[in-house]
Amino acid sequence: MTPHPLIAGNWKMNGLRASLAEIAQLGALYQPSLQQKTELLICPPATLLIGAQEIAARAKIALGGQNCHFLEYGPHTGDLSALMLKDAGASYVIVGHSERRHGHQETDAVVQAKAEAALKAGVTPIICVGETGAQRQAGVALAVVEEQIKASLPAEESSTIVVAYEPVWAIGTGVTPTLEEIAELHAFARDTLNRLFGSVVGDNIRLLYGGSVSPANAKDILMLKNVNGALVGGASLKAEDFIAIARAYL
């Protein structure tokens, strides 16, 4: 059985309270027939989580954070723990997004600690991996992703986690890998998960593709084997674009 798909929206540092209307509109478009086919998740800025809680619950849309600290509490100015995100209504949290790996120098070890903290708090981590353009050019994309999967996933096996393959060069650029490249990478990532955790767990881990997913390319990407959903940045900001991506499953 293939895992239930997940279409996750990462709003990044975009959204004021007025943007909660997009979640309400998304809810109106998220009809029961689509609810059966795929789960929807919005990861707004943390400032909007509490305000979004009721709207999202009514709309059957899950909420998530975009990052968390690896500790539960303490003297870490400006940080939020997974427990705090859960308390504010999040059931997921993105960890190891390339904008944090590269913009905040997060290592695989830090990402792993965050993923483990999320699981401990009862929040599902979405762990991002992906090669840079230079690494793909150098022919080491598979090796980079294998190392990131081995070093940044929780040490203990759990099919609750979600892994997002996001080639760094495809994020926010409008450029995507070819369908063959996505299929190759996802088959390889699945194989790596199965080698790490065994196939009972590995086959049930949702493997998302992320990087310039749009209503125009969603169907081709989402129908590939081993692609169990998408992590969407830019196209998640407008309810109509985001729902058009999810409708690939209808």
Ligand code: PEP
């Ligand atoms: C992302 O931020 O995870 C992402 C995939 O962004 P975009 O869809 O805009 O490329």
